[in-house]
Amino acid sequence: MDQKLNMIKEIANSKTWVTFLSDNHPFSLLHWSIAGANQEEKDVWLIQDEVTFDVQEYETMEAALQWIRENMQEITDVLG
Template sequence: MNQKVKSLKQTAQNKTWVSFLHQNHPYSLLHWSIGGTESVQKDVWLLQDEMTFETKEFDKLESAIVWISENMNDITDVL
């Protein structure tokens, strides 16, 4: 796991969300515990593309970090 991904994981663990750039494209990784218009209880991590608002859902932070490290190897900034 490279240093940027480690920083991303540590920030997400401490703040429950983190924003970062992948190929100069903004993303956010955030913990979501309540969702929907009827306050449906959820316990997931969302990876959100901040330009299109598309999301990918993960059951655990570790699953999200593994996916990011395998699919987003050009992280330039952790915000």
């Protein structure tokens, strides 16, 4: 699992997004930076379920990776 998480981290750092499979279910980890109503930048990492499009927001990539580590049993493929 740690090897797959390292792959996810490396690809997300270089491309700002990565798609992966957990129990044959597709998810993406992606960086999202937007300007709000007051032109404040929002710098977050998202884990998106690619079937339902549900999204969870994390302040850092490390927080998102920690959630994956704790809540996903197995990463079967990293799809870059």
